[in-house]
Amino acid sequence: MQTAIYPGSFDPITVGHLDVIRRAANMFERVIVCVVANANKKTLLTLEERKEQAERVTAAFPNVEVDSWNGLLVDYAKQFDKPVVVRGLRALSDFEYEFMMALTNKKLNPGVETIFLATDEKYMYLSSSAVKEIAAFHGDVTEFLPPEILDDVLRKYQQEGS
């Protein structure tokens, strides 16, 4: 069974991420959403919160699982046979970073292929960072977040005193 790994920070998971997951689930027998503890980023949500939210919003997909990982993605990928890493591509500005990551992962483990799914144009300008910035200034993020997690993300901002 070919496994697709969809890694990311998912801080928080957005409707754009969910669109990529839905499409990957139509292409692969098994999709694992891998919530990564990203050492380079200070996150709003803890790893456990991000994982639990990803589980909640993907509960309806029978071939989608959620996992978390603290380490190199290629090390996580080692447990699978011919794994494919899926990443969404939005604007051209994503390309350099994504290309660098795909090549680095390939160098570290030549068995790991990366494929890119072009974003639906509806989500072209959607990112977790933009959602956080809008939410921090009490803007409306309703259309950017899955309804199942909206209140939890907004509550987190209230707790943080933002």
Ligand code: PNS
């Ligand atoms: O949602 P993001 O923050 O763009 O996802 C980036 C992520 C988590 C996929 C990337 O940072 C990652 O794979 N981190 C794990 C550490 C690793 O393997 N780094 C080497 C890749 S250059």
